[in-house]
């Protein structure tokens with residue numbers, strides 16, 4: 460697949476001495492939705508701010524749609540729309556004026572039909588003459604997206620697009636992101652909501668303490684690292700795990716009424732049939748059983764713990 464952004468050896472050390480990015484290498488593919496996932500302070504905003512030309516890198520190189528973001532800043536920036544995390548809006552302007560003004564900043568000629576379509580897509584059309592300060596927080600956020608799309612960018616960055624927004628707006632945003640992707644726009648979003656990455660992304664990058672520790676197709680990531688949990692609801696509660704079950708990593712919960720077994724669903728031997736046989740031999744019966752695939756959240760928590768254990 461064709462790359463649309465190439466990041467090579469990118470680092471950032473702020474004046475305070477804090478190294479916000481260790482050398483980062485990353486290629487974003489044309490037309491994909493890429494989720495950059497990481498906890499607060501991991502370096503997500505720093506990374507996208509560099510690509511969008513707001514923060515100067517300490518070293519490394521970024522090429523966006525064929526243009527070096529430093530040597531050829533204007534042309535690179537023309538290709539990019541950024542929806543920032545913070546609500547920075549021109550309070551006294553109308554929605555219509557502010558979105559058209561943004562378009563003009565990028566040297567694009569006026570195009571009322573295009574701007575109208577953007578506002579309609581974002582359910583902002585009936586607010587076009589409203590002053591921004593009169594809008595709700597959710598509406599202001601939609602205005603930020605409209606501004607970012609005003610100059611018809613091919614690449615859209617969304618920094619924590621749904622932080623603090625209600626469920627309805629979140630769903631609207633996801634739908635809008637999908638529509639943009641259908642039109643060929645490449646989308647990079649940062650999030651610390653696993654649910655968002657799981658729902659939206661084609662690929663996921665996990666960033667921790669300035670280091671991109673993993674980049675993977677979402678489906679592949681879940682398949683490769685995904686574990687399953689088998690839960691057995693026992694007929695009689697167990698006070699403790701019998702030593703005969705020592706070879707399986709089991710956990711008793713719900714007052715001994717439920718038994719959890721975490722296994723690798725891709726392994727040749729999952730240990731499930733032998734566990735069921737052993738339970739039967741021991742006369743431990745169960746009323747019901749269920750299995751659950753690990754979510755991206757389980758995987759993420761596992762990675763964070765793994766990396767903390769390494770650092771310790």
Ligand SMILES: Nc1ncnc2c1ncn2[C@@H]1O[C@H](COP(=O)(O)OP(=O)(O)OP(=O)(O)O)[C@@H](O)[C@H]1O
Pocket residue numbers: 473474475477479497498499500501502503504505506651
């Ligand atoms: N202008 C700055 N000067 C000094 N340190 C900064 C500056 N901006 C960010 N940092 C620090 O760099 C690190 C990475 O911050 P960044 O905002 O990139 O993280 P993030 O992953 O986007 O987090 P969040 O989800 O909280 O936005 C943090 O430790 C932060 O305090």
